[in-house]
Each structure stands twice: as C-alpha cells, then as structure tokens.
Amino acid sequence: MDLGNLLKLPEELLYLWHVHRTGFLLSAGVVFAILRLSIHYRQSRRQKVALTPPLGTPTDEKIPTLSSAPPLKTGLPDAEGYDTTGPLPKPPVQKSKQGPKRVTGVKRGKGANDALDDGRPGRRAVQPYLFYFSLGGSTKAYAESHASILSSNTLSNENVLPPILHDLTEIDTDDFFVAPPKSSSVSPAYLMLLPTYNIDTELLPFIDQLKEIHHDFRIDTAPLRSLAGYAVFGFGDKEGWPSEEEGFCSQAVEADKWMSRLTGGKRAYPLGVGNTKGEGKDGADARLQVWLEGVRDVLIGINEGVGLGEGVVGSGEAVESADEDSDDEYDSDGRARKSKKTESSTQDLEDLGGQRAPIAIDFTTPGRGLTKPAASEPKPMVPSNSPTYASLTKQGYQIVGSHSGVKICRWTKSALRGRGSCYKFSFYGINSHLCMEATPSLSCSNKCVFCWRHGTNPVGTTWRWTVDPPEEIFDGMKQGHYKKIKMMRGVPGVRAERFEEAMRIRHCALSLVGEPIFYPHINQLLRMLHKERISTFLVCNAQHPDQLATLDHVTQLYVSIDASNPTSLKKIDRPLHKDYWARFIRCMDILREKRYMQRTVFRLTLVKGFNVEEEAEGYAALVERAMPAFVEVKGVTYCGTSTSKGAGLSMGNVPFYEEVVAFVQQLEKALAKRGLDYGIAAEHAHSCCLLLSDRGRFYRQIEGADEGKKAWHSLIDYEKFFDCLESGEEFGPQDYVGRPTADWALFGNGGFDPRDERVDRKGRPKEMAGKAVEI
Numbered sequence: 001m002d003l004g005n006l007l008k009l010p011e012e013l014l015y016l017w018h019v020h021r022t023g024f025l026l027s028a029g030v031v032f033a034i035l036r037l038s039i040h041y042r043q044s045r046r047q048k049v050a051l052t053p054p055l056g057t058p059t060d061e062k063i064p065t066l067s068s069a070p071p072l073k074t075g076l077p078d079a080e081g082y083d084t085t086g087p088l089p090k091p092p093v094q095k096s097k098q099g100p101k102r103v104t105g106v107k108r109g110k111g112a113n114d115a116l117d118d119g120r121p122g123r124r125a126v127q128p129y130l131f132y133f134s135l136g137g138s139t140k141a142y143a144e145s146h147a148s149i150l151s152s153n154t155l156s157n158e159n160v161l162p163p164i165l166h167d168l169t170e171i172d173t174d175d176f177f178v179a180p181p182k183s184s185s186v187s188p189a190y191l192m193l194l195p196t197y198n199i200d201t202e203l204l205p206f207i208d209q210l211k212e213i214h215h216d217f218r219i220d221t222a223p224l225r226s227l228a229g230y231a232v233f234g235f236g237d238k239e240g241w242p243s244e245e246e247g248f249c250s251q252a253v254e255a256d257k258w259m260s261r262l263t264g265g266k267r268a269y270p271l272g273v274g275n276t277k278g279e280g281k282d283g284a285d286a287r288l289q290v291w292l293e294g295v296r297d298v299l300i301g302i303n304e305g306v307g308l309g310e311g312v313v314g315s316g317e318a319v320e321s322a323d324e325d326s327d328d329e330y331d332s333d334g335r336a337r338k339s340k341k342t343e344s345s346t347q348d349l350e351d352l353g354g355q356r357a358p359i360a361i362d363f364t365t366p367g368r369g370l371t372k373p374a375a376s377e378p379k380p381m382v383p384s385n386s387p388t389y390a391s392l393t394k395q396g397y398q399i400v401g402s403h404s405g406v407k408i409c410r411w412t413k414s415a416l417r418g419r420g421s422c423y424k425f426s427f428y429g430i431n432s433h434l435c436m437e438a439t440p441s442l443s444c445s446n447k448c449v450f451c452w453r454h455g456t457n458p459v460g461t462t463w464r465w466t467v468d469p470p471e472e473i474f475d476g477m478k479q480g481h482y483k484k485i486k487m488m489r490g491v492p493g494v495r496a497e498r499f500e501e502a503m504r505i506r507h508c509a510l511s512l513v514g515e516p517i518f519y520p521h522i523n524q525l526l527r528m529l530h531k532e533r534i535s536t537f538l539v540c541n542a543q544h545p546d547q548l549a550t551l552d553h554v555t556q557l558y559v560s561i562d563a564s565n566p567t568s569l570k571k572i573d574r575p576l577h578k579d580y581w582a583r584f585i586r587c588m589d590i591l592r593e594k595r596y597m598q599r600t601v602f603r604l605t606l607v608k609g610f611n612v613e614e615e616a617e618g619y620a621a622l623v624e625r626a627m628p629a630f631v632e633v634k635g636v637t638y639c640g641t642s643t644s645k646g647a648g649l650s651m652g653n654v655p656f657y658e659e660v661v662a663f664v665q666q667l668e669k670a671l672a673k674r675g676l677d678y679g680i681a682a683e684h685a686h687s688c689c690l691l692l693s694d695r696g697r698f699y700r701q702i703e704g705a706d707e708g709k710k711a712w713h714s715l716i717d718y719e720k721f722f723d724c725l726e727s728g729e730e731f732g733p734q735d736y737v738g739r740p741t742a743d744w745a746l747f748g749n750g751g752f753d754p755r756d757e758r759v760d761r762k763g764r765p766k767e768m769a770g771k772a773v774e775i
C-alpha cells in the first residue's frame, strides 16, 4: 500500500462509519442484550438448584399410585412396618432443628384434587398421614389401635389409601410441614393425635416450629395449602385440667390453630378432644372412634370430589364460611372470624335475643297500595328469581320450596364452638347447637319498627300464594339446616363432639321471620316434627286468632306482646290489619284457654321511648287476661336499618340491662297488685333477657328433696312431652315440667352456662356487661 492510500484510510473509515453506523449500533445492542440475558439465566438456574430440597425428603417421596398402594393388613401394622415394607420410603430422620431452615415452600393454587398433575382428568387418591406424639405411650397406642378405623372402612373406597403413621419425634418437621409430600396421583391429608403436657416436651418445639414456618418471610404463609385437608385430635386429663381455659388439651388447640394457618384454613374436621380419665361415651376411646369415623367420611368425600365440603374454609367452594386470615367475627387469637361486611346481613332475629322477626309485607289491606287484587292463579310467595329471594339468600337464609325458610342462628354457631347457647338454654334447657330455626311462611302482617328484614319480604293478610306440601317443607328444612351445620365444619373452634351431636336436630324454633301459623298445613308440619321427637317453640304475632285457635300442641307457644294498648301497638308494630287490636285481644282470650293444654309465653321486646314507660300496668292487665305461664322480657337490639331509622329508632332506644331489670321488677309489682303471683325465675344477662314465671305452676317442690324445699322449674322434660303426645291422652304443661332451673341461671347469677367460654365479638373472653348487649 503506497503512502497516499495510507493517508486516505482515516477518511475511508469515517466514510464507512457514516454509512453503516446505524447497523453497527443496533448489532452491538443486540449482542449486549443476549449477553445480559444469558448471565441472568445462569444465575437463576444456580439459585433454583440451591432451593431444591435434598434427595430423600418427602418432596421426592414416591407415593403409591392406586395399583401400587400397600394392601391393608389385618390388624394395624406399626409405624415402622408402614415405612419399611410399603412402597413409601421412610423419610430420613434428620435431627436438624438447630440448622437453617430449608426453603422449599411454593405457593399453590386451589383445587388440587380436581385433576391429575399431567392434566388428565380424574381424582387423586387421598393418602392420610397419621402423626402422633406420645410421652407415656398412650397416644401411640391409640394411634396404632384406632388407625384401622380409617383403613378398614376405606377399603370399600379404594381411592383412600391406608394411613401412614409417623411419630412426630422421628421425623424432620420441615420435611412434612414446610412442603407436603408431592405426587401427581395422591393428595395427602394430615391427621394429628396430640396429648398435652404443661411441662417441657418435644411437642413444644414442634408447635413453635409450625408457628415459625407460618411466619417465615421466605416462604408462603400457607405452604401446606396443597394438602387435601387436616384434622387434629387432642388427649388430655380433665381431672387435672378441667376446662380449656385451665389447659385441657391446650397443645392440640394450638396445633390446630397453626395447622389452619399453614393449610390456608383446610380444617377437614373440627378439633376433637378426649379425656383420658373419662368413661363410656365420654371417654377418650369413644370420642376418638367417633372422630375418626367423621374424618373418614370427609376423606371419602374429598376423594369423591365433594372437596372439604361446601363452605369449609380452603375448600375452594364459592361459599366459604370463614377466612382464617382476614375474618373478624370469630377470633381472639388469630382464629377465623366473619367479616364485618356480611355480619349484619347474616344476623337473625333469634340472634338478637329472640325478638320476633316481623316482615314488612302487606298481607292484606286492599287499597293500601302494597297489595294487588288477588290474582286468579296463586303464585309462589318467594319466586326464585325475585329480589326477595336474592335478598334473603344473601342474608343467609335457605329458601325451602316457595314460601318457607331455614337459617342457622348465631347461637347455634356459638354453641358449636363452646361459646354459649341462647337464653333458651338457661330458661328451658334447649341446646342451641341442636336447634333448627325455621318458618313455613316468610310473610307477615306487621311492619314492626325494630324489624331486621328491611321491608323486603312478601306481605299479605290472606294466604294468596301456592301452598307447598308439609312433607316437602319438613325435608327441605332439615336438609337446609344440616347443610348449614356442615358448613361450620372447618370453622375454627367448632368442637367435634358438638358438631357430631348437631347432626341430629332436637328442637325447632318456628320463629325465624314471618308468621308460621299463617301456613295452612301448620298442624301437619308440627306433627312431623314431633314424630321425629323434635320439640317445637312457635312464635306468633297475635294477629291471626282463627289460626291460633285451631293450632295443635306445640311444646311452647309464644305470642309477641309489643305494646300494652292500641296506640302503642299501632306505633310500634304498624299492623296491616285495620282491626288489629280486636284481633290482638281475641288472641289473648284464646291463649287463656290454651294454658291448660300447653306452656304459653308472652314475649315482650322493650323499646325505650315506644313501649316501656308507663306501660307496666297495661302489660299486667294483659297478663291477667291471658294468664301465660311465662313472660319473657327482652331489651330490643338496634339493627340500624333504614326502616328502623325511618321510624325514629336509634341506639338511644336500646335499654340498658339495669333498665330491663327495673321494668321487670315494676311489672312483677303491678301483677302482685292484681293478685297474680309471678316471680323472676331466671335471667340471661348476655342477651338482656329475664323470665317472669307463674309461681303457682312453676315454683314447686324439688323432687327427692325434703318436704317444702321448693325451686323454680322453668326447664322442660322433652322426653315426657313426646311420651304424652304419643300416648294420645289429653295432657297439659304440668305433665312435662323438667328439672329445677340451674343455679347459674337464677336471677342474680347472670345466666351464662358455666361450661362455655364467654367471648365478645372479637372472640376475647368477656366479663358480664351491664348494658344491653348487641348480639
């Protein structure tokens, strides 16, 4: 190359740059991006490898497919036997509690049981793991002897595999509780049998570890979400630790709570507890057996695609009953609660202390705008596509047929969780978890100012709708009630034994909303209930004397008395019947006659400024006329609906408990002045409610006690009631008087069942308040 050409080189290069600079720059950018991406990819691969659990952990465990499941042995093989002889390799025992936690948890979605991992349709087999802890050996023995309940019965259901037993001290907690065993064809379910020790045992660090795993920021707060479900059963000693507050089965309670968190609320069955010092059906053995049978049915249900059951938290069902993390009704310590948003809408009348639930519906009065002339063809009262149907369903009612409804009340839920029954337990011995609240007629003829039903219900003064047969109503009510009870299965704090008892209805409160005696076949419906030995409390609004007169036996007959004179009654009940006072008075006279046939009750709901002041004398006159066996007096509960606000109701109309007491004492005096001997037989301060009772009939000699030793007898002997009915003979209230009223329910003692734990709305232990309690 000559010198001239050489000198031209920079110029040439500059020219080339100008021509191709865009191409150069673009290529350089692409090369740079590729380099960056490849470095990033290599780094993330390295990280993934580091997070993969070591071989041999249950994550890699080869879980048997259906065909390779170990055959069930007769008699229960011991835990060692399962782990070594079956195709499931025993997870390595790694005592690594001091070392750093392996981070293996991943966030999983719902519906793990719907399809196999490879996307093929089909259901996974359920693999129960039975974990236990045992210091003295009894829990181990229980685990080994009772696991066969799960196995033997699941033989018929080949998609539930025989349980695998694990001693909690022999496994590495992380191996099972940071991530559950993985398989494309099997869904694991964890069952735990745990004693409680108030001394230092290995159970304590285990429970702490559950808590730590939940709080470990490196992993999902619910790493066991992919489990099919879990359930815990505790063993304890009631002689040493008589109640849960005193520590009975406290470690099982704790473990249940943390398992709920770790699984995202997948409690498959309520926490069970067994008293090792108990006997017969109250002994640990019997309790465990019933509990395992319940768990077994749920596991079968999971496999059959029912999931954890409708409404159970974590089930993935549309209607989950509570959210363990965000709810706020249930919980004192992180256990699930119900959201405030839905709270008011799901309250019901009896929740509110049993006040009547009148519906703002015009039944009757032609020309008042609400009613249309009767159509030639009767129509359904609550058509399934109507706004009323949608509104009631949203409020938690199950509509039965076209005019009936059922709903489980707050007290039923509370009793299932050992947090107290309603006042009817204190007064009459009704266990709220055995009680069904229903109505065969959702319509009513009053528009009471304190009604919770927002005026959305149907109205009418004559029955102008299609009539469903009583069989259909009865079956539908039971079905709806049991369905709602089952929805409580996963709710924290539900006691296994109460849940099991609740699957047999013993009482029916025909008082939900509307007017039950309005239903044309009410007597047939009552007979069906009684035939199944379900007692009946029926509440009516004293506006339907003809129906009242022809009503058959009920266990206890209520009439709502919301005022003592026509002016007050019109103001507070806003009746649709023009002749409402005449109807009311006729009902008083009918009740007077009925007092020989059944227990009759006046239910007074006190609304300050409406029906309290200056009315004691008027109420006394009504009592004199109808001679009810009892007078229940309650403070109203403020519902805050626009209907009540529109009627001028505010919290100021809610009486304090002392004010209700003062009124009852005033009424007692007014009755005495008329020569009527009524006295305060019981109280339930929690729901601001007191019971006046006719001394002549219900203050009587205590059976088996010294002559002259008397006590209040407000309780009912339900079995005697049914015996009397079945005898076909005439009988009256004196024939089924129960035991004396419990001491704790007597006036001055509060009336809260001491077996239960009293809590406030947040689930915190609560002291008796002196104010009308909002319930």
Ligand SMILES: Cc1cc2nc3c(=O)[nH]c(=O)nc-3n(C[C@H](O)[C@H](O)[C@H](O)COP(=O)(O)O)c2cc1C
Binding pocket: 133, 134, 135, 136, 137, 138, 139, 140, 195, 196, 197, 198, 199, 235, 236, 237, 238, 240, 241, 247, 248, 249, 250, 276
């Ligand atoms: C030292 C000791 C402390 C205990 N503490 C409690 C307790 O706090 N609450 C309880 O309900 N039971 C308690 N128990 C009763 C045991 O939980 C019960 O006997 C259980 O069945 C023991 O199970 P295991 O034999 O499998 O270890 C305790 C027993 C012992 C011996």
Ligand code: SF4
Binding pocket: 350, 351, 354, 409, 410, 411, 412, 422, 423, 424, 430, 431, 432, 433, 435, 436, 437, 509
């Ligand atoms: S009587 Fe039954 S329905 Fe009524 S509040 Fe009590 S438990 Fe609930």
